[in-house]
Amino acid sequence: MAKKLTFNNLEIFLLPQKAVYIPHYAMLIVSDWHLGKLMHFRKEGLFVPPPQIRHELNILGELMQEVPTKKVVFLGDLFHSDWNADWTELINYLSNFPHIEFVLTKGNHDILTEEIWEKSTVIQQKDQLILAEGLVLSHEPIADLPEHMFNLVGHIHPGCVIETKGRQSFRLPCFYLKNKRLVLPAFGKYTGLHIISKEVDTQIFAIVNDAVIEV
């Protein structure tokens, strides 16, 4: 059960899979995947079990099958720090989809060397991506955008706490919208949440099971 928003007459959908979908462009947007994070920890000598990156990759694969997709935008922090073998897995996996274009708007954790990028032509790198309707896609917010423009960003891994009857509380990932800036939840599984508190001019869209619901 996705949530529909309209920015400058462009329909965009907030998906419970923690992604944004724009039908007009057949575009999927996911943010803060942090692939390779656990391998990175292992390299630092922290003994996490080696994860099965295949599982993570398949989550994107399923999503690309569910909605018609021509373009996938990674909204930064796609890969966690230095190169490790998970990167090669990712590149090989994406190569199975020659009809889909993959773009990364660079984030603070995307610090792979130029040399690696030269071998990874399946993903194009950009600082930001601008859509004709005045939507700017970037990892971190861009200051001083013109009045009419919307900014889709990631970076902070937003989450919210919902308290209900009987003092129950739920910590859930969410999208949040403030001052024409839409923040996406982290797509990655092992990323943690930064809890956003509700203010007057913010809208919070929580991901509850298979639904995105404004709270």
Added chain:
Amino acid sequence: MNQLADVWFFNQGWKPHAFQKEAWKVISKGNSGLLNAPTGFGKTFGIWFGILDHYYNHPQFQKKKTKKKQLHALWITPLRALSKEIYKAATQVSTDLELDYKIELRTGDTSSADRQKQRKNPPQALITTPESVHLLLASKGATDYFKQLEFIVVDEWHELLGSKRGVLIELALSRLKAINPMLKIWGISATIGNLPEAQEILLGHHHRGVMVKANLKKKIQIETILPDSLEKFPWAGHLGVRLLDKVVDIIRKYHSTLIFTNTRSQAEIWYQQIITFYPEFAGLLAIHHGSLSDEIRLWVEDALHEGKLKAVVCTSSLDLGVDFRPVDCVIQIGSPKGVARFLQRAGRSGHRPHETSYIYYLPTNSLEIIEGDSLKYAVKENIIEQRIPYIRSFDVLVQYLMTLAVGDGFDAVQLFSEVKGTHCFSSISREEFDQCMALLLYGGAALTAYDDFHRLELVDGLYKVTSRKLALRHRLSIGAIVSDIMMRVKFMSGKYLGSIEESFISKLNSGDVFWFSGRQLELIQVRANDAIVKPSEKKKGVIPSWMGGRFAISPDLGTAIRHSFSNIHKDKVSSPEIEFLRPLFVEQSKRSILPKEGELLVEYMQTKYGFHLFLYPFDGKLVHEGMAQVIAYRLGKIKPATFSIATNEYGIELLTDTEYEIDVPFLTNLLTPHNLHADISSGINVQEMARRRFRDIAGIAGLVFQGYPGKQMKSKHLQANSGLFFSVFEDYDPNNLLLREAYDEVFDFQLEEGRMQQAFERIADHHIVLAKPLRLTPFSFPIFSESFRERYSNEDWQSRLEKLKGQLLDG
């Protein structure tokens, strides 16, 4: 015969106690052992002169030619403050007798220059902490350094025993015994319920050590501070400060009083209250707790020694060791939660042999008054808690393996047999040991296809850490105490007052006022890890509440409390507390039933909030919390429902909007001990509890790194990390030893499955009496008004989310 002691005691004008003479004798025969004596009778000298005697009567230490001095004795204490005290006493002896026996301190405060010196040119004795011993083991040449060690003394062993720091001691001892089989081990312990076990854990299985007991009984005078009138519907914390005047009267009556509170925030509140209503105490009253700076604490301790202070409000920070001779009275605010803690605190007054210790117990609500009766009973009957040692603490083992690898390296086969010799790991299998090794060698199960992981390496048959970065990082994280991230509280001038949890400071804004270290402070700004403050005159301030302040009542005090309650229906009892509470009990029997010995009271009633089920097993809050979850689970199986649960030390409340047909057979079924383990496992969200436990385990095992000094990671980051690791382990390595340890600790320490089983079995023996009162009763009211409540639902996370979804979509 101990010549040095004879001379020194003679010069002091003292006569040694029988237990001291006995200790000197058995030490001179080369025995290991455990010394059990109350504080204030010279335990330290009982061991110390034995060590000196050994040194001066063994010619190998007297040869001038010995090229390099070697460490002769290692004295381990749980507290830095105590280390200093021992250091002073021991150094005084060497000075008085003009001995060349040098003593040095080595704690977290020792500068790196001094540490270097201690390595190159060791003194005869080092006074240190468990963590510092492990740091020594983590340095190159550790084996040589300890080669000539003759004595190791573990002071306040009862304090260390029930914690993972005790495991650090066990492991260090196993290594030092292997380096030097002639090592003599001595423990010093206060009385605990399992003294022989404490001795066996320290000295090793099948040990031949001796037990030296001081048969000195301290006289203790216990009095409960009673309010002028009785509140029949008591609620928690209500009574405490109302008794302020009575506390001040007591302070005035004595020379110097220690006022013990259970939490740091309570200490701040009491200090603030006394100073506000009795300003004449300014300068005569001080505050002392674990978050204050060393400077402030030392000042308070010195002033206490010199008899300059009329009273000090303090927490467990003043529980141990250090003698303050002028102190002649102790006040305990609120339930001490354990008999041993109460006795320990009582012993802080009347320190000299044969003086009486005076302790006043101040209850914080009416029902707590009865604990005064229970405490007296427990002391009279010599009921005292056991200290339960940790077993199978794989997190500490993983840390220890790393420690040795950073030091001289280790041989896996030899080390396995050393580790297996300890009490903590006596049941470890070779396979489990190898799993711990595999974590450090391969980062998990062996042989993954391609990997960058490397921590330990095999160099010439020994496992070592070759990366300097890893070695440094490990040295910084040695220890078994995982603390919350703290912020330093400072004045603009840079003067350091102490530290507060980041979570408290982060809730404040600039300009907000709070109470800390007995001062009213205004937050100016937060800079990195510093909270900059200035003194404030504003009227209203908040008091920080520190984490970890809640401990539960001990099983032994629970027994004593049940004993007190078994007397309440009797017409005549010689107990001022029970007599005082009489009107409350009369009211209870008027509205409901007053349970007799062997009876379990259950109350069921309806209010505008729903249907309340109250039970009074008197088993302590911790056990009640677990019991409540099990009962909720069982009720939920009969009729699905969501419960609001509240507990206190005496009873349990389950509140729900679903009505049950309650009668005695129904309750008997509900409270059966059958299938308890299965109901705990499926009924309680053990996973969530284990996730929280895992945070400390991950920290100790070196899975998460708290950061370099001054560059501490934000606590949020750390939190997310251990939670994340927990999820990854659950997903990919569910049989991991550290993960299993988290679950075991939940069952053993948090749910106290053993105590819960006993409680259910006891209830099965009891006669259940059911009352259906129309209104709340004196027993139920304090539980009803507990503000901290837990939810229990027998619906799983998915269906709870679905329910939430429904609510959100409709609303």
